[in-house]
Amino acid sequence: METPISLRFLSTSTAIPIASTSVLSSSEEEVFDLGSHIIQEKDYLRKSPNGGLRILDLIDQGFLEPDGKLYNQLLNKCTQLGKIKEGKLVHTHFMNSKYKHYMVIQNTVLNMYAKCNCLDDARDVFDKMPVKDMVTWTVMITGYSQNDKPEEALVLFPQMLRVELKPNHFTFSSLLKAAGTRTDEREGEQIHGYCLKYGYDLNVYVGSALVELYCRYDRMKEAHFVFDGLADKNEVSWNSLIAAHARKSEGDKALKLFQKMQRHDFKPTHFTYSSIFSACASTGSLEQGKWIHAHMVKSGLKLVAFIGNTLLDMYAKSGSFDDAIRVFDRLVKPDVVSWNSMLTAYAQHGLGVQTLEHFEKMMKTGIEPNSVTFLCVLTACSHGGLLEKGQHYFALMKNSNIEPDVSHYVTMVDLLGRAGQLDCALNFIKELPIEPTSAIWGALLGACRMHKNMELGAYAAEHVFELDPYNSGPHILLYNIYAAAGKWNEASKVRKFMKEIGVKKEPACSWVDIENYVHMFVANDENHPMQDEISKMWEKISEKIKEIGYVPDTSHVLLHVDEQEREVKLQYHSEKLALAFALLKTPPGSTIRIKKNIRVCGDCHSVFKFASLVVEREIILRDTNRFHHFHRGSCSCGDYW
Known part of the structure; x- marks a missing residue:
């Protein structure tokens, strides 16, 4: 009978039992072929009593003679499982072996650190490598790009070119991702030029990254030009274009692309549906949103949390509150975004008491509220005239070590102002720990319009005009305050001033x-x-x-x-x-x-x-x-x- 959990060697009858406690499941079992030896073991990353790895101890004790393939397999498995501590042990053991100068394994070490977001360790390995190839540079560039360090990624590219190494499609994809997060569009344009120079502009991965780049720049003409030139498209290129139109609230264009995507036999992903639901939410297109929802259900995709949140938001912003509740109730494990989306729905529909009840229910589930949560609650109190409740929850937020931002201060001014507490609202502004913004003064101005307080309204308007002179909204509010009071001479002066500085009223x-x-x-x-x-x-x-x-x-x-x-x-x-x-x-x-x-x-x-x-x-x-x-x-x- 075979020993169920052991290390076996075909060249010898030695078998060393290992405890069955494992960091891997049986489905992750892997076979290591070491030439004359075969290791079949599902817990080869298990720690040994002395703090090392059991399999490395076996090497040190002479039971195994490793080669480069073993180190590569161990490092790749550590990368796959995100086990950086074990990976560092393998790295140390590798550097003490006769294989330490093998560039392929050094690249694997570099990739492990980059993929596990240990960029300082990755850069240390990168800088100490005596010889670097195209893979080395690309792994380092990709590591920076995927871990929100675009500047570091872009700086490496000219250095790579100076040592006469040619980039490949992975290099360009990562560089374009990095450039897309930068404000200087010339960086992306230069990378695009190099894609053309090296013949990668029509590569499906590079092309998709170019589409995403121009979408991020909000240059839809260029995005469509690149997209239309791709002979081979993938889900990334389709999704990038759909998401970009959705972000601009161009729901019709996003829907047309969605339909065209299906005609070309590309199946929508969760990301696709999420983008379409966001577009429908922005425009309040309920019927189109319902059609897309039915299509998703028919496709068999599960209602995972992030898409459930956008679907919930779509129904709420389209005025179908009951459907929003049904989606929330169907979520298997609502996260803080799910709860916040539902709180927003309650608040937007003027259901102040229900918003607070939902918040208390959220607290009982153990989910920690964040700044967005409290903004929803304060908004509900403001819209519902729940002054004391709003003040209570504002104090609770600060006691929960959540620092209020401008949005919270605006909402508190709005809460006090709507309730007619204009003097309290003004004192609140004067005591703020930050310089009041135009939005904060604008909230007071709106309350003065509501309660027809001309003197305080003019005072608030002066501050708004200093901070945001070209916004038509505050000018119209002040005009309305004067007009409602019959002060037509003052009202006409506001209109004249708007005309002089080129501020135009948005037509209702x-x-x-x-x-x-x-x-x-x-x-x-x-x-x-x-x-x-x-x-x-x-x-x-x-x-x-x-x-x-x-x-x-x-x-x-x-x-x-x-x-x-x-x-x-x-x-x-x-x-x-x-x-x-x-x-x-x-x-x-x-x-x-x-x-x-x-x-x-x-x-x-x-x-x-x-x-x-x-x-x-x-x-x-x-x-x-x-x-x-x-x-x-x-x-x-x-x-x-």
């Missing part, structure tokens, strides 16, 4: 997705092909809601015109036109989803409440601040937004 617009097409509207839009039908539908809705109590609030028309003209201007805000169009083009009873690029005005908010009652539909409006769910005459925000 709303859009709605109908059957995978995006329909956009601006105020008083007269260019839509269905203008007459839209006007008639809106007039019909307007009459019905007036019958049940709607009264136009002309204070939201900040123009120096008479009352009658104010009411006319008020009736054709972009979201009202989008609502009328959606009522024309969607089936009765279906949910209507509208997006707007600025905060919804008070009159439109009132209109949507009445309309949801009249048309017996749920209307979900997403503006720059949050989601509003209008249902049966009320809004999820409780009129606090």
Whole structure:
């Protein structure tokens, strides 16, 4: 009967038993062929009692006569398993052997240190090597590139060329990855030139790295040029291009590439789906997102954490909150990103109390909250008017040794300001441990607009203009403060100043997705092909809601015109036109989803409440601040937004 766990030598009957405790599973068992000897052992990296490795002790004791292949196999296995301590023992033993000058094994040592993120050790090996070949240089360049040291990687390249070594496709792929993280685009362009010089520009790996490079530079024309020139493409090149368009919120282009990728028989990966879901989340394209989700389910890919998080985010940002909850509940092991995504969803939909309940549930699971977690909680408190709760959680964050950043300070000013505590908000800003940014002063300015505090609003605006003079938003807020107070002379001065410095107001617009097409509207839009039908539908809705109590609030028309003209201007805000169009083009009873690029005005908010009652539909409006769910005459925000 064979001894189940032992070292056996075909040239001798000696068998040395080894304890069965192993760092490797049975599936990782490997055979070492040493010529006249064969080692078959699944725990050859096991530590020996004297602190070394058992297999190295056997060599020292004369039971084994090693050759270069044994060292190579041991080093590669240490690299594969990330066992750097064991790898260093093998390295030391190798350097004391007669094979220490073998460059192939030295490269294997170098690769182990680079792959295990021990770059100082790798560089020490690299610098001490008397002879270096192309593999040596490439391993060192790749090590730096893959471990977020792009400058060090790029510096090595000209040194490699000076010793007349030719780079290969691995060298160029790593250099392009390093160049893509740098701000100087000329570095990437120079590497591209060398790819052309050495004939690697059409190599599938180098070509994919070039596509990724130009995508990172946001130079999509060049990215597509390289991509289209590749005779052979792989998943990396497809995914790079899709992800780049997704980052720019160009959902249509990303989806077209996704479909084209499939026609060329490339199967989407988790990374592909994650990019598409991110694009749909940015644009709020629910129907397209649902179609991609169904496609992923059909493909058989599992709902792993990182793709589940982007899917959850997509449903939340598209206004389908129930679907977001279902995705979260299906996650096998939610991580902190999963919990944060769900907290963000609760906060964006104005569910302040539920956000805090979800946070407490997260704490009970043992997952440590981070700065993003607390930002979600503070945002929920701000949107829900939960002043005391917000102050409590801000103190809890600092007690948890999580240092607040600008975003947390902005949210706290917003929390105090929305609650009408304008003086407290100002004192909070004055006591900050950092210099207040334009965003912090802007939060106070927004609160002054809400509570019609002209004097403090002008004070906050002065600080914003000093720090960010070309941002149109603060100028418009100050104009609105003056206009609401009837200070038309001061308001006109703001408009004049904007014109003088070239600041233009972003036009308010709303859009709605109908059957995978995006329909956009601006105020008083007269260019839509269905203008007459839209006007008639809106007039019909307007009459019905007036019958049940709607009264136009002309204070939201900040123009120096008479009352009658104010009411006319008020009736054709972009979201009202989008609502009328959606009522024309969607089936009765279906949910209507509208997006707007600025905060919804008070009159439109009132209109949507009445309309949801009249048309017996749920209307979900997403503006720059949050989601509003209008249902049966009320809004999820409780009129606090």
